[in-house]
Amino acid sequence: xxxxxxxxxxxxxxxERIALERGHEIVLKKDEFNTYDGLSTADVAIDxxxxxxxVSNISSCFHANVxxxxxxxxxxxxxxxxEALCNxxxxxxxxxxxxxxxxxxxxxxNEYLAKIMAQFDSYKVSMEEIHHTQKLDAPSGTAISLAxxxxxxxxxxxxxxxxxxxxxxxxxxxxxxxxxxxxTVTYDSTVDSIxxxxxxxxxxxxxxxxxxxxxxLAGKKGIYTMKDVLNLESK
Numbered sequence: 584x585x586x587x588x589x590x591x592x593x594x595x596x597x598x599e600r601i602a603l604e605r606g607h608e609i610v611l612k613k614d615e616f617n618t619y620d621g622l623s624t625a626d627v628a629i630d631x632x633x634x635x636x637x638v639s640n641i642s643s644c645f646h647a648n649v650x651x652x653x654x655x656x657x658x659x660x661x662x663x664x665x666e667a668l669c670n671x672x673x674x675x676x677x678x679x680x681x682x683x684x685x686x687x688x689x690x691x692x693n694e695y696l697a698k699i700m701a702q703f704d705s706y707k708v709s710m711e712e713i714h715h716t717q718k719l720d721a722p723s724g725t726a727i728s729l730a731x732x733x734x735x736x737x738x739x740x741x742x743x744x745x746x747x748x749x750x751x752x753x754x755x756x757x758x759x760x761x762x763x764x765x766x767t768v769t770y771d772s773t774v775d776s777i778x779x780x781x782x783x784x785x786x787x788x789x790x791x792x793x794x795x796x797x798x799x800l801a802g803k804k805g806i807y808t809m810k811d812v813l814n815l816e817s818k
Contacts, residue, residue, distance in 0.1 A: 584607045584608070584627065584798065585609075585624060585625045585627075586607050586608065586609055586610065586626070586628070586629060587609075587621065587627075587628040588609055588611060588612045588628075588629055589611075589628055589629065589631070589644075590613065590614070590632030590633070590640070590655065591613065592631070593786065594789065594790060597790040598629055598631065598794060599612070601791055601794050602797075605794060605798075610622075611625060611628075619643050622649060623647045623649065626802070627651070627652065627675075627798075627801040628640075628650070628652070629651075629793050630644075630653040630655055633655065634658040634719060635658075637653060637655040638658055640653075640655075641678075645669055645671075645672040645676075648674070650674060650676065650800045650803060651676055651677075652679075652796045652797045652800055653676075653677070654679060654680075654681070654789065654793055656723065656725075657719060659724075665678075666806060670806075675800050675802075675804050675807075676805075676807070677796050677807045679796070680725045680728040681724065681764075681789065682789055682809065683789050683791075684788060684791070684792050684813065685781060686725060687792070687809045687810075689779070690728060691815050692779060696768070696770075697732060697737050701737040701738060705774075706770040706771065706772045707770070707772070708739065708771075709754075709768075709769050710722075710742075710766070710767065710769070711754070711756075711757070711765075711767045711769070712725065712726040712756055712764070712766050712767075713756075713759055713764070714756075714759075714764050715759070715760060715761045715763065716758045718758060721744075721756040721758070722744060722756045723756070723766070725764065725766055726754050727754075729766060730742035733752060734752070763784065763786055763789075764781075764782075765781070767779070767780045768780075792809070796809065796812050799812045
């Protein structure tokens with residue numbers, strides 16, 4: 584399979600290594616200093632760039648008739664626009680805040696736990712995410728996805744980074760050293776606490792999941808999620 588890498592930072596380099604190990608070919612390594620030359624020859628593109636480049640990268644893929652997997656966060660105010668363009672161009676698209684296989688299992692557990700805890704008003708939910716100091720957005724896209732998972736399965740209405748009001752989920756963001764990513768969902772009451780936690784040890788899991796998603800998406804049309812890739816469905 585021929586892959587275009589859109590974004591060639593630390594994540595892009597790990598994705599390149601894993602893709603090559605799995606027998607794929609890299610036909611483009613796009614950064615801020617070069618063009619999209621070679622994109623049209625790709626079977627699929629993987630975008631791990633920066634928020635300011637994501638929309639250009641994704642739309643270029645749709646115009647070139649190349650399915651695209653995007654793991655860039657911080658640009659989702661333009662998601663509806665990209666979704667419409669994908670449908671217009673009959674493209675293939677997967678956007679996820681986190682491609683780690685473990686994190687996507689964590690998402691499912693989070694939704695299942697939220698359904699259970701919705702019955703118990705004595706527990707208040709909060710979240711904490713910790714990432715490396717180079718991460719540009721806060722809270723992380725993964726934390727936002729976790730919050731949405733709770734909101735969709737409970738009576739909580741929104742998330743906030745400020746002091747929470749009733750029915751708001753507080754998210755605390757920390758930026759420390761070279762931490763790949765740690766996310767904790769806590770249900771706290773006066774008598775006990777329940778924690779659901781995922782700790783990434785390195786970037787390998789994110790990169791492997793992105794390559795697996797690209798392998799799955801190649802040749803497909805439509806808009807999908809990691810639930811489709813991994814055949815996951817909350818019960």
